[in-house]
Amino acid sequence: MRKKAARSAAVVLAAAMTVGILAGCGSKGQGNEETSNRTEDGTGFKDYSEGFPEEVTIQIPVYDRAYEGWDPTDNYYTNWVQTEFGDKYNINVEYVAIGRTTEVQDYMQMIAAQTAPDIIMSYDMPQAVNYYNEDAMQPLDLEEIEYYAPTYYANMKDTVAQYGSLDGENMFFFAERNPVYYSEITLIRQDWLDEVGMDMPTNEAELEEVGRAWKEAGLGTLGNSLITQSFTYEYPYFDDSISEEEYGKYLDLTVAPLTWEPSEKYLKNLNEEYNEGIVDQEFYLNAQDTDWKADFVSGRCGTYKFRIGNTTDVFDSLLANNPDAEVSTLDPGALSPEGKGYYYAYPPYGMVMGISTTTPAEERAAVWMYLEWLNQPENLFKMQNGVEGDNYTLDEDGIAVPIAGFEGESKLSQNNNKDYWCLVVEDVTYGDAEKDYKANLRLLAPAGYEYLIEQAYNYYQEDAEYGIVTPVFTKVIESISEYSSDLNAMWQEFYVDLATCDPSEFDAKYEEYCQEYLEGGYQDILDEKQEAMEEGSYIIAE
Template identity: 40%
Template sequence: MKKNTLQKVLSASLVGAMAVTMLAGCGNSETASEPTEKATESAPIAEVEQVEVQEEAGMASWTPFEETVTLQVPVYDRGGEVDVTSNYWTNWIQENFGDAYNINVEYVAIPRGDVLNAYANLANSGTLPTILMEYDFPKQAQWADEGYLQELDLDQLAQIAPTYYQMIVDQGNLQNTSLNGVTYFALAERPYWNNTYNYATFYRADWLEELGLSYPTTFAETLEVYKAIKDAGLCDYPAGGSKVTGAGVDQNYGFRTYPQDEYEWATTGDYAIPALSTEANKKLVKRQNQLFNEGYLNPEFYTREATDNEADFIAGKCFEYRAYIAPSIAVLDSFYEQNPDGKLAIAVCPGLVVDDEGVSNSYRPNNSFGMMVSFSATATEDQVKAGMMYMEWLMQPENLFTFQYGFEGETFDYVDGLPVMRDLTGTEYAMANNNKDYFCIVVESKTLGNIEDDVKLNAPVNYPDSDDFYTQLLENYNGMVAMADSGYVNSDCNFAVVISAQSEYQQVLLDKYTEYRTKLTTCSADEFDALYDQYSQEYLDAGYQAIIDERGEAYNNGYTSKLPQ
């Protein structure tokens, strides 16, 4: 080939390749159907009637689709080593469920720390997955408001997925499936929903032994412990500290007056938007201000990530570390490696404690349901049907058990009659977050049906203090049960109508709260009250007042859940 001809061919090929590459990004692989119109009228708080399940309903009635249906299921990506969209377990689902019914199951990774943006980007590009999942009612409400969701036919769910439907009924959550009078949500099960024993506080028991102190149950005792730790030179900043971020960062449940005023609870009692301007929040932030000014909080907390706190705990530079319990916890691995003589314990809830200032150890219980599952407005009829089949199939005990534990002798062994997981790290069976972000569509956590076995299964094992952990976790659970009976533990208010102002202002308020809360924590004690009033007003003006008003209107019109009498 002549040099000149070669040049021409090469340049033409190059241009062609570039053009194809460029245009490939502009295409839309699938034509989406028109979104369903969302209902705009308000309706009384849901009175959803139970549907009658037909005899031939459920898996027995399923037949494979004639043409392959693509089912896209979201899965949280927590940045672990396992590819959440393709691994042994996603293949297992495809082989055992997808292939049987001619369904192509695809998983869509949703970054755990950026859920709303991730779904917004998918909506923008016209690629919303078939199923949308989120724990928080306000986020699902926002999606419904934005038109992301289609109406859920409960009758269809009952016929295709009778086991799943019956679970919703049995959990008493049928009335939570609707918004603005339209049914949108299927609700997964959440065992022990009003008890947060599985989010444990690990503390330096060896330090307390050395100082002759016990674990504090009030703020005054906490200050005493921190002071003793500092004075003994055990660490500089016992309270640690990292930047204030996101929803749920400041939970002021312990700072409220009980029994709660129902209107106040409905309008400012959630954790989706921090309640700056309320008295409860003022008390909470004031104590943080005190910790800062007395030198117990890391003075650079607002430049530090949560992982810096973990590193501090491992390095013996702070007193406590909080985490969801699991048989193996990476921070504990590192802690015992760095501190072979260190002794840890888990803080035990002693039941209700109210201090001199009326501040209690109340906590936020979860909703009575786990994952809220809805279907995309662009999903086809077959895709919705495939989604319901997926939920029903995964809910079958044998399928769920295999997906949670795997195979005896390969991924788990029976010890004292309990399935104890092997270390699957690096093996072909490696699970992302213990497969929880897949099976959460059905149930929020593994459960064997009784708390003793569940604690035994989930407690951190193979650590020097593991025997104590089991006992402490069980005591903590029992302490929280006592709390739940005390009237000081109330779930957040749920709304049967969309609170538009919340969708409108939430992100802005979260960003503002980060700024105000940090400045309120770092100001001098003398400045605090005036600054709190100033920031409260600015916060209200920036949208919080509009949210309070809209929630108040919904409450007055009877479109909210109620506090237990």
């Protein structure tokens, strides 16, 4: 069994992190006695195209984003999957809700209890590696995937070949990705900008001037939230002097790079904004997206970062509280001292997935068959758009045009059902860049707010050169699994204190916290990454 967290349970409990680590982990392969779908002579695979002789149950994870009135495990679309796919092949398809913001805790608890769904997934490669490091995943037979899911495998085989191996074994499979960088936006109250007579800020200093003007006018503050995962807060503080080796050592969505110079710059600036009173004075209470959104729609703050979709309720909620409110997309350069919109550039894959060690052969085959079925154009289109005539109409280019206000049985989730179809593809695509953009104007924004997508798209075009891809290590960095939970607890304590302390205390506190962070395991992570890079066990995606 691979390494587990070494520090005391008290620290982990205090941080409310990864309860499953405390409970232990299951033995590799337990409950998975039947491991092969190959025929007895070993020359082929068993044919389940007419259905399984006895009912097979597969458990498919789906993110639960706590949308009011939406049951992610029982709705029109889950029932449609059962009728159209499951019943045809004698497969019982069960959906397992995974909290989007509690993904790690949820999975770790299930892994420890040997109740994880058949697919273990994450958007972040480092976190997927952590699940693997808990002995939660079984090696993959690529020929088996190709046999049961030929369409899916044809699309993804090159990606699986390049990124799917870990410690010399085939462990991961992926969703296809055609990156859309203009769906993650920050809203800014345009009416507040107009009220104080200011233009769109284009760098950090100008944004802070906006914050001061809002404060003086009694309008509100700049928004912010508690950072607990997917660490990209430091990107606005990058510059051309950072080497590839630095990116390899410090870029990590799982562990915050507290000791790195861009982190120090970020934290020092946040401290100055906090003490000046121009950023939300209780930002550390915003642990969920809904918390920051509540501040924005109520008028407490004038900026809000989120992933936009045409079913979002943020605009209606804002107008309900502030009928005259107007919004724009904030220039990403406004977060950077130099006005350069550095951003997290996606690797050439979407969801990172593995098969649970507890999944037997027939269930594994059924999972591949499900991915194959979902990957068929007619099935994927319906999962992404709903029912023609109810959810959408088709325009002259064959692009789905959402019907505003539809509240019927086939209503999509607030993120356009993405948590179901993200297993095979990360973004909606029509196979043509111009069509994709036209579709996204409708897909990513409610009617009347398409201009926000246009603004975000134009900013992306200007900042395209500033995308930075996190290197992918092809071997386990053992110390990440060993120390990440404790370091995350330290990070939350240290960074909130650094952000809110008296400015005169910042430098001494930062030095003290960095030393404790390094001694708490971060130095081991940096050293192990350095060793892996020197031996060539990492990939820089292009």
